Amino acid sequence: MEGISALYIFMLAAITGYEVISRVPVILHTPLMSGSNFVHGVVLVGAMVALGSADPNEPLQLVIGFVAVLLGAANAAGGYVVTERMLAMFKSGAKGGAK
Amino acid sequence: MTRLWLIQICYFVVAVLFILGLKAMASPVSARRGIIWAGLGMLLATVVTFFTPEMRNVLLIIVALAIGGGAAWWSGKVVKMTDMPQMVAIYNGMGGGAAAAIAALEFARGEIHGPVVTTLATLGALIGAVSFAGSCVAWAKLQGVMQKAFRLPAQNAVNVVLGLVTVGFGIAIITSAQIAPGAIIAFFLLALVLGAVITLPIGGADMPVVISLFNAFTGLAVGFEGYVLGNPALIIAGIVVGAAGTLLTQLMAKAMNRPITNILFQPISGAAQAGGAIEGTMKEVSGLDAASMMRYAQKVIIVPGYGMAVAGAQHKVWEMTQLLEEAGVEVKFAIHPVAGRMPGHMNVLLAEAGVPYDKIFDLEEINAEFPLADVALVIGANDVVNPVARTDKSSPIYGMPILDADRAQNVIVVKRGKGAGYSGIENALFFEDNCRMLYGSAQQAIAEVITHVKEMAG
Secondary structure (H helix, E strand, O other): OOOOHHHHHHHHHHHHHHHHHHHOOOHHHHHHHHHHHHHHHHHHHHHHOOOOOHOOOHHHHHHHHHHHHHHHHHHHHHHHHHHHHHHHHHHHHHHHHHH | OOHHHHHHHHHHHHHHHHHHHHHHHHHOOHHHHHHHHHHHHHHHHHHHHOOOOOOHHHHHHHHHHHHHHHHOOOOOOOHHHHHHHHHHHHHHHHHHHHHHHHHHHHHOOOOOOOOOHHHHHHHHHHHHHHHHHHHHHHHHHHOOOOOOOOOOOOHHHHHHHEEEEEEEHHHHHHHOOOOHHHHHHHHHHHHHHHHHHHHHHOOOHHHHHHHHHHHHHHHHHHHHHHHHHHOHHHHHHHHHHHHHHHHHHHHHHHOOOOOOHHHHOOOOOOOOOOOOOOOOOOEEEEEHHHHHEEEEEEEEEEEOOOOHHHHOOHHHHHHHHHHHHOOEEEEEEOOOOOOOOOOOOHHHHHHHOOOOOOEEHHHHHHHHHHHHHOOOEEEOOHHHHHHHHHOOOOOOOOOOOOOOOOHEEEEEEEOOOOOOOOOOOOOOOOOOOOEEEEEHHHHHHHHHHHHHHHHHHH
């Protein structure tokens, strides 16, 4: 990920994020915050790569890496469950409205 | 070589799934599909990463995955809907912590080279650590573990000095050729303290905005560490969330008419003494009178607040609504943008109780209707109906858009006691001539009203 191309990626990703969220109804603010919270749970992948390249003979590295994977996994798993629960309810709420 | 290439292709698919998933989540119709797409992306990313060439410590990774993922999965399953905001806060904080830990590990390995990468690693570490500590404090406050708002003497000066010292250590790390372990440890500790200290004085209605801000922070931190590791999935997901989270934070702050700088540096709480004295007395009403006022009304607007949700009264409120409608009363729900603990939180809670969408209205949609309503029923809401936000320039909530419940012919406020609300600001509405107080927990007060309404039908 070298030089100027990294800058391009940054810009395009930022614009994508901005566009994806604009004009969202207020009722979805909470689920969406939760959903984007889940998406940055991909930090788990980074943590796995980092621990995967840590020196097995260096306890300090192993401890830090272990904590990183632990926290990343919690972010991803927790974020998913909570978002899914909220959005599932919206579905049943809509059904209730149709009655 | 082929293997590396395949892994990169998979990360590309992951990035596409994340973006499409987020896009789908922005509309109520496709929202459920959106989280499932994003979930599939996460699963693919996790599995593929195990095939990274020369992976070491695989057993350790699996154990950490199982513990962290399992604990979070379980806690997310059992948490009550009213406690959702603090769960989002804590999971978000963990992501920030993970980003900071990645930076720490790369520093420890001595694998960070060059000024650009060092800067990004340091920046990501700072933002991630602040988000981690801040989110933990936010969780503790919303969970009620910690006192609501705690203001240090000269809070803003402390923030600035602490921030400058932390950044100073960061610059020292970036510019020094040989990085001293002591400086790195001090940097991380200071960043954690900074995150906690910034969040301590913030309370009340400002909390959701802060959680959303930390969400954007974590996104950015993840993106920066993605550069350090050369992992495009992290970069794209992180930056997309960083931008989306920033916009979401702005939308929330705008809904409250409070700039983000005010939220961080001029918290509402603690300024409760400000504002002119309110004259008049609070007038009590019985459950029977309240019931007859609504039963023989033409139009009732219900303003639900967090107090209703905490009491778990939304099902009772929906039952009462149905009874009133059978009696020919038109009933609508008015939702303030920050009702509950996050924008949209109240909609989630009402949806849980089965209240249909077409009865729920936003502030802009319904405010003009209050003068036409015979009764405005305020349940467990306070600051969002406080008329001083319109009139009293000295009030800390002056300028915040409110629901004009005071303009209804009659106002009934269901409230536990006479104390001030979450933010500690006295509510002028309660002293108005057209306002009556129905004391008791929302659950019990509404149950009483239901009983009386049923008697009137018979």
